[in-house]
Amino acid sequence: MELWFTEKYSSGWGISLKITRGVYSGRSRYQKIDILETLDFGKILIIDGATMLTEKDEFAYHEMLIHVPFFTHPNPKRILIIGGGDGGAVREICRHSCVESIDLVEIDKQVIELCQKYFPSVAYALKDEKVNILIEDGIEYLKNCPEGRYDVIIVDSTDPIGPAVGLFQKEFYESCFNALKSDGILNVQSGSPYFQEELIEKVFYAMQEVFPIARTYLAGTPTYGGMWSFTLGSKLHDPIKGAQRRDEEVLNNLKYYNEGIHTGAFQLPNYLLKRLGLD
Ligand code: AG3
Numbered sequence: 001m002e003l004w005f006t007e008k009y010s011s012g013w014g015i016s017l018k019i020t021r022g023v024y025s026g027r028s029r030y031q032k033i034d035i036l037e038t039l040d041f042g043k044i045l046i047i048d049g050a051t052m053l054t055e056k057d058e059f060a061y062h063e064m065l066i067h068v069p070f071f072t073h074p075n076p077k078r079i080l081i082i083g084g085g086d087g088g089a090v091r092e093i094c095r096h097s098c099v100e101s102i103d104l105v106e107i108d109k110q111v112i113e114l115c116q117k118y119f120p121s122v123a124y125a126l127k128d129e130k131v132n133i134l135i136e137d138g139i140e141y142l143k144n145c146p147e148g149r150y151d152v153i154i155v156d157s158t159d160p161i162g163p164a165v166g167l168f169q170k171e172f173y174e175s176c177f178n179a180l181k182s183d184g185i186l187n188v189q190s191g192s193p194y195f196q197e198e199l200i201e202k203v204f205y206a207m208q209e210v211f212p213i214a215r216t217y218l219a220g221t222p223t224y225g226g227m228w229s230f231t232l233g234s235k236l237h238d239p240i241k242g243a244q245r246r247d248e249e250v251l252n253n254l255k256y257y258n259e260g261i262h263t264g265a266f267q268l269p270n271y272l273l274k275r276l277g278l279d
Pocket of ligand 1: 051158
């Protein structure tokens, strides 16, 4: 008998992976969490039925979520991550030696504990001495955050369901704006360009209302249905001008991001340009 996990992106479209073993299944205070071993993509982390990461292709998402804003900012030192309890975003940020501190605000402690146990290649940097983990609601944290505290804020969330709904709203981007320094950058995952077009549009327009510079870019992520989008809000530095720093030590160790991809990722297909009013 063959066992397959399918994440349904719509009633007629899904991404399936062949399962070789069940590793963990349980329910935290906030969500249902499953970890399975797949035949071709290593272990997979599933939250409320949605693929969060696989060992094989998580590098593409995490490198693109992090290195685009981190090479846009000339000197990122104080960092905030909302979500990202798996540690993939932290791992990529820790490659940048200019970074002094990383506050990670994750609502679900169990995600962190499970990833430390079952995904050590993703989660190992959570133990880095620069990392300060806070188990709380990111929306509340930002409401109470002192102004101008961070150089870069990253939102590595699940889809806009359950506790993550508020992370896709204009009010939340305003809190992020206030918590950023005068040349700060916010970068958020903004959904699939194929099954969440409306979400990308909503995030982009909200970001544009809050930040002087708003840009959407794409990366190839097979287990998220082919491609994924990110939307960056910036007070000063424009990411389409390309990488502002050259750090060979970081660049030599990456599997996806490079300087060509940094600028190329902002080239959007016509239907998205139209949706975002950029045509
Ligand atoms: N970050 C965004 C994943 C959203 C995927 N959505 C889906 N499969 N429907 C997940 C956490 C990675 N650090």
